Amino acid sequence: MIEAQHLLIVDDDDRIRDLLKKYLGRQGYKMTVAADAKAARKLFQTFSFDLAILDIMMPGEDGLSLLSALRQDGNQTPVLLLTARGNASDRIEGLKLGADDYLPKPFEPEELSLRVAAILRRTHMPEPPGEVEMSGLVFDVKRGVLTGPEGAIRLTDGELQLLTLMAQQPGEAFSREGLAEQTSNGSERSIDVQVTRLRKKIEPDPKNPIHLQTVRGIGYRLMPD
Structure with missing residues (x-):
């Protein structure tokens, strides 16, 4: 915790x-x-x-x-x-x-x-984790590879950038504006779209996310297992 x-x-x-x-x-x-x-x-x-x-x-x-x-x-x-x-x-x-x-x-x-x-x-920059585990999935932060029980899960460039950035500081709340500035997604609206798509790949129930969470009034955060 x-x-x-x-x-x-x-x-x-x-x-x-x-x-x-x-x-x-x-x-x-x-x-x-x-x-x-x-x-x-x-x-x-x-x-x-x-x-x-x-x-x-x-x-x-x-x-x-x-x-x-x-x-x-x-x-x-x-x-x-x-x-x-x-x-x-x-x-x-x-x-x-x-x-x-x-x-x-x-x-x-x-x-x-x-x-x-x-x-x-x-x-307070902690040492970034080598791997992040999420409900049976494992994301290798350095290699940028997401794997599940059936093997590698394909990520788009935008999804990979977003997941990598947030996985480097698990639990940290990121503003939508900040995420847009630090990735090539371009706009806050694009971030929302990428989050929706990424949730479909990493969440057991994308409509009730437990890993890629919305932080009210700020943006999003990634919560591993």
């Missing part, structure tokens, strides 16, 4: 903390929240986080100061900064201090989720 990635949200706005905790929690992340930098510091001493979302504008110690302290202490937890719209100086300073990305307020939760997923892909 894949362990959920642990995210920390540091924001003095109760509504934003609650919104992100619920929204990202539904995406499968383990969530912890803090209302200020002081509380966040204590949490960093206790837990190891896969990513922290820090609001810059907070009473007392601000997000930039907290980020600076983390980096000086050798803490390399990936950080996404929430900034005031149009405040370029804060964004530039944050990137200089070692932030991985920033998002101006107000923002759409879906965009934040996609940015979080992108940061985690860049910073």
Whole structure:
């Protein structure tokens, strides 16, 4: 079983903390929240986080100061900064201090989720599996070969690209836009078509997929056995 990635949200706005905790929690992340930098510091001493979302504008110690302290202490937890719209100086300073990305307020939760997923892909790249097993089928990731009880199963170029990309990070949610950009399928609509065709080849019941799953509000993910 894949362990959920642990995210920390540091924001003095109760509504934003609650919104992100619920929204990202539904995406499968383990969530912890803090209302200020002081509380966040204590949490960093206790837990190891896969990513922290820090609001810059907070009473007392601000997000930039907290980020600076983390980096000086050798803490390399990936950080996404929430900034005031149009405040370029804060964004530039944050990137200089070692932030991985920033998002101006107000923002759409879906965009934040996609940015979080992108940061985690860049910073937590596991060794890709050699093979992925799915209900009696075996996909050799390096060779790009899908086999079943009766032998090799033919895949089109588009299906092979899609399956290979997702099999390299099993359990990871990919946006439809990102899949279109990283394959030759060209458009989000083409991705949907390829997914439908691929499900017919790998799913015991294509109408109720258990391996090539839809992730609501994001796109798709591949879940092996």
